[in-house]
Amino acid sequence: MTYEAVIGLEVHVQLKTRSKMFTRAAAGYGHPENTLTDPVVLALPGTLPVMNKDALDKIIKAGLLLGCEIAPVCKWDRKNYFYPDSPKNYQISQYDQPICKGGSVEIELPGPARNIMGEHKSVALTRIHLEEDVGKLNHGDGASLVDFNRAGTPLMEIVSEPVIRSADEAFAYLTALKTVMIYGGISDCDMEKGQLRCDANISIRPVGQAALGTKVELKNLNSFSFVRDGIAHEIRRQTAVLESGGKIVQETRDYDGQTGTSQSLRSKEMAHDYRYFPDPDLMPVEVDQRWKDSIRATCPELPFDRQRRLQAEYGIPYTITSVLVPDRDLGDYFEEAARLSGKAQAAGNWITNDLLRELGAAKKSLSESKVKPVHVAGLVKLVEEGTILSNAAKEVFVDMFNTGDLPEAVVARRGLKAETNLEDLERWCAEAIAANPKSVADYKGGKESALNAFKGPVMRQAKGKADPKRVDETLRRLLAG
Amino acid sequence: MPKPEDFNLDHVANLARINLTEEEKARFASQLGDVLTYIAQLNEVNVEGVEPTAHAFPVVNVWAEDVPEAGLSVEDALRNAPEKRDNMFVVPKVVE
Amino acid sequence: MSQELYNRPASELSQMLARGEVSAVELMKSVAERTRQVEPRVHAFNSMDEADALAQAAASDQRRARAKATGSAVPALEGIPIGIKDVISVAGQPLTASSRMLENFVSPYDATVTGKLKAAGAICWGRLNLDEFAMGSSTENSAFGVTSNPWDLTRVPGGSSGGSAAAVAAGEAIASLGSDTGGSIRQPAALCNIVGLKPSYGRVSRYGLIAFASSLDQIGPFARSVEDAATVLEAISGHDPKDSTSLKLEVPHYARGMAELVKSGRKWKLGIPKEYFGEGLDPEVEASVQAAIGEYKKLGCEIHEVSLPHTKYAVGAYYIIATAECSSNLARFDGVRYGHRSKDAKDALDLYFKSRAEGFGPEVKRRIILGTYVLSSGYYDAYYLRAQKVRTLIRRDFLEAYKQVDAIVTPTSPTPAFKKGEKAANPLAMYLNDIYTIGVNLAGLPGISIPCGFTSSGLPIGLQIIGQPFRETELLAVARAYEERNTWRMQFPKL
Numbered sequence A: 001m002t003y004e005a006v007i008g009l010e011v012h013v014q015l016k017t018r019s020k021m022f023t024r025a026a027a028g029y030g031h032p033e034n035t036l037t038d039p040v041v042l043a044l045p046g047t048l049p050v051m052n053k054d055a056l057d058k059i060i061k062a063g064l065l066l067g068c069e070i071a072p073v074c075k076w077d078r079k080n081y082f083y084p085d086s087p088k089n090y091q092i093s094q095y096d097q098p099i100c101k102g103g104s105v106e107i108e109l110p111g112p113a114r115n116i117m118g119e120h121k122s123v124a125l126t127r128i129h130l131e132e133d134v135g136k137l138n139h140g141d142g143a144s145l146v147d148f149n150r151a152g153t154p155l156m157e158i159v160s161e162p163v164i165r166s167a168d169e170a171f172a173y174l175t176a177l178k179t180v181m182i183y184g185g186i187s188d189c190d191m192e193k194g195q196l197r198c199d200a201n202i203s204i205r206p207v208g209q210a211a212l213g214t215k216v217e218l219k220n221l222n223s224f225s226f227v228r229d230g231i232a233h234e235i236r237r238q239t240a241v242l243e244s245g246g247k248i249v250q251e252t253r254d255y256d257g258q259t260g261t262s263q264s265l266r267s268k269e270m271a272h273d274y275r276y277f278p279d280p281d282l283m284p285v286e287v288d289q290r291w292k293d294s295i296r297a298t299c300p301e302l303p304f305d306r307q308r309r310l311q312a313e314y315g316i317p318y319t320i321t322s323v324l325v326p327d328r329d330l331g332d333y334f335e336e337a338a339r340l341s342g343k344a345q346a347a348g349n350w351i352t353n354d355l356l357r358e359l360g361a362a363k364k365s366l367s368e369s370k371v372k373p374v375h376v377a378g379l380v381k382l383v384e385e386g387t388i389l390s391n392a393a394k395e396v397f398v399d400m401f402n403t404g405d406l407p408e409a410v411v412a413r414r415g416l417k418a419e420t421n422l423e424d425l426e427r428w429c430a431e432a433i434a435a436n437p438k439s440v441a442d443y444k445g446g447k448e449s450a451l452n453a454f455k456g457p458v459m460r461q462a463k464g465k466a467d468p469k470r471v472d473e474t475l476r477r478l479l480a481g
Numbered sequence B: 001m002p003k004p005e006d007f008n009l010d011h012v013a014n015l016a017r018i019n020l021t022e023e024e025k026a027r028f029a030s031q032l033g034d035v036l037t038y039i040a041q042l043n044e045v046n047v048e049g050v051e052p053t054a055h056a057f058p059v060v061n062v063w064a065e066d067v068p069e070a071g072l073s074v075e076d077a078l079r080n081a082p083e084k085r086d087n088m089f090v091v092p093k094v095v096e
Numbered sequence C: 001m002s003q004e005l006y007n008r009p010a011s012e013l014s015q016m017l018a019r020g021e022v023s024a025v026e027l028m029k030s031v032a033e034r035t036r037q038v039e040p041r042v043h044a045f046n047s048m049d050e051a052d053a054l055a056q057a058a059a060s061d062q063r064r065a066r067a068k069a070t071g072s073a074v075p076a077l078e079g080i081p082i083g084i085k086d087v088i089s090v091a092g093q094p095l096t097a098s099s100r101m102l103e104n105f106v107s108p109y110d111a112t113v114t115g116k117l118k119a120a121g122a123i124c125w126g127r128l129n130l131d132e133f134a135m136g137s138s139t140e141n142s143a144f145g146v147t148s149n150p151w152d153l154t155r156v157p158g159g160s161s162g163g164s165a166a167a168v169a170a171g172e173a174i175a176s177l178g179s180d181t182g183g184s185i186r187q188p189a190a191l192c193n194i195v196g197l198k199p200s201y202g203r204v205s206r207y208g209l210i211a212f213a214s215s216l217d218q219i220g221p222f223a224r225s226v227e228d229a230a231t232v233l234e235a236i237s238g239h240d241p242k243d244s245t246s247l248k249l250e251v252p253h254y255a256r257g258m259a260e261l262v263k264s265g266r267k268w269k270l271g272i273p274k275e276y277f278g279e280g281l282d283p284e285v286e287a288s289v290q291a292a293i294g295e296y297k298k299l300g301c302e303i304h305e306v307s308l309p310h311t312k313y314a315v316g317a318y319y320i321i322a323t324a325e326c327s328s329n330l331a332r333f334d335g336v337r338y339g340h341r342s343k344d345a346k347d348a349l350d351l352y353f354k355s356r357a358e359g360f361g362p363e364v365k366r367r368i369i370l371g372t373y374v375l376s377s378g379y380y381d382a383y384y385l386r387a388q389k390v391r392t393l394i395r396r397d398f399l400e401a402y403k404q405v406d407a408i409v410t411p412t413s414p415t416p417a418f419k420k421g422e423k424a425a426n427p428l429a430m431y432l433n434d435i436y437t438i439g440v441n442l443a444g445l446p447g448i449s450i451p452c453g454f455t456s457s458g459l460p461i462g463l464q465i466i467g468q469p470f471r472e473t474e475l476l477a478v479a480r481a482y483e484e485r486n487t488w489r490m491q492f493p494k495l
């Protein structure tokens, strides 16, 4: 029997705000333990929450980018449960009135090869709501240590419909979601920093069956590849269970990416009963058309829309757009360089090959690059005009990368200008022809390749600085004469 | 409305994370039984079509701009901690 | 009447301070001395810091001298010692909520009202006893001992703000702050012969008040006169960006506005809700309240019988909503970040069970359990949601009545102060003691209790006046119109 998987993802994304969701203590990552707290974060007696306007702006932006319906009114609920990383022992969240409903994420499945675009699909969303993050538990021997720096960070919970069918689709979904979040300036989605966290609900059923199988919740998928591998592993595990005549148990499993295995989390002795109720400390949020419009005005073009536009507008291939587009800044960089140079393809090549290679080697980010779009455009022009030759251009690029000098300056400083003394070139060509009568005969006899025999000596004379195109032209003219 | 006898004290005390002695259980069960019986008279009220009141004077969009303010120093954050180590709060090990 | 400093109203003391007849330090010394004398019998305080209070008083005298030199204004409460219920945070001071759970807790921040009192020149004086976490009507539920009623030491002062009421009644503070969730200011004020005011919900910031039931809690003053209550209310009121439920409304000049209204001789239309005068109302209390209503008639006020038909459901709705909110509000007391931690927990889960069992007293446990139950899966709609709908009906009853009348007049408490221990074993009987005060909290209205006489055995009786939302000035004026015509407030307990 063949089975198909039914997968729904619950993704938590930290919003990129300066202060926390319900108090103005600073939000941040990588600070010394318990230095980002205040009485509200620590839930000291008497403290009260106050919403962060920017977090609301950002979730509305996320909702608009993903085509969600923004609720005209939403409220806050308390989700009650005890855990040492939760200072109030309830989490302020949204239960039955999330701020965003519906919507979808456009994803791209892996193509048949790296350089060929894969199939695009739309993954429907159930809802997106806003809540607050918890602190961090560090497990030691016999005790746990709690750091509340992360507690209270604004957190978006994005719930997909159970429409994902494979580990690859899940991976593609996360990738696309992350790209949209980065485009919107909503979150950096750095999984290593816990800015994006993912749980998966997975069931399988025989192909053609409408009823859903028993679902298993997979937790601790803490990198993109662990999400893919963990889901693939769980599908295999469930398939094996069913094929051996067993039954799937509804449970929560913990995936260990290091060993590629999963383990059932001992079912809690008490079933969860979160006792949701409206938070009496907070007032509802009302989102009117004006607010939505003002956020919409700040929404960027979606990444896949941009990719399609770049291909259509600049005629550049998927191999380049698929590199440029996932990084909004790189895409912007490209568009600037393409505009300045008027040669999109050449600019794209320089950026996706040389710039990324040098940045990678130097372990630098784009914003740290001394080579700006104006440098790339300048270089493209010099090559285009024949002022420098392509191998010299490579040298210029590396120099610019290190010094930040403009290409013209590098060419002048390093004497990389292509040979333009036409008298010398004329003389070297004539000498080469005179020295090789056999090849002259061959050429005149129709053997086109015989021309190459003259080029070597000319280039040697020119010490490599002659434009091959001009050498070719000159030789043909002299031989024809 | 549920019946006062539905009340399962052990289950609820578990949710509330409070250990009760046998003596407390007996006393609370009877006292809360009385209270629940009294509360059951809310059943008489016709609440059809009545909106719940969450706030006496509701307003909307009460928020603050996203401007960080100084918080507590680590020392102040941990001042009341029953047990601390390495600038963190110590809790006995968490068993899932 | 010649009175000791510690028994005078703040308005009078302010004038004496202004005239230089007394210094803030002398006043504070008088209050502290009185406190030393009577506190062993009254036990209104959980803790006090006399040296700190005297230092605050000295600073106050200096501020006054500076203001005099520069001709600048002196704030309304400059130099007045004001006691603070031990559930309102004062930076650097203990904050116990009269609970073992917070026995050693020191708060690192000021409640908004504390900051406002300080800004108004008041001296923050002592931490006043209460029913643990403000849950109770007698102050017997304190982990640190029962407060006695200064009028009869064998009786309770009411609660939960019993310490705040007893301290003012006994001359241990000139005024004080309490909190009122279901009557916790008005009922002890009534039982101790002083004025107690619960403002409209949202009038005073709750930031720094340990939450019992967030949608009902409100901080308010205890004082020796309606005017003093107005002055303290003015000092602590106003929108607070740290409390999302505090409203952005301008703060009127309560004392001045009240005085002007009283002077105008306005004939108030007063409503008498028939449901508040039935079974369970002590005949002596009823007689005093009727006599007070008679005084209003003499003033030319119109008296209307009104109906608040859902009154009998108020206690039930209240105990669902208040306990539900408290079960969640008190979840933070878990022994992790602060507060009592059990010494023999074997793991984190066990830490919760044991710390909370050891840290909370019986009434708090009962309410947390009740509140947890009414929110639990399968019961939410039947209890919590229904109670919130009943709340809507109770609120409507009041708003309906206000189409006819300016204010509503009722007894504050069905009985005068009861004996210690009398209701301790019967929580329901204790809950029913709040029957006249609870509706006000459910509806978010302002309410005041003022002295209106004594029983034959000399126990104080209180008159409750319930105002319209955010119309505290009118409420105070109605109260003052009656207060002017009697001397109840000028009687002091013999201690």
Ligand SMILES: [Mg+2]
Residues within 6 Å of the ligand: A082, A083, A084, A085, A086, A087, A088, A089, C334, C336
């Ligand atoms: Mg916790």
Ligand SMILES: [Zn+2]
Residues within 6 Å of the ligand: A012, A131, A157
């Ligand atoms: Zn969540």
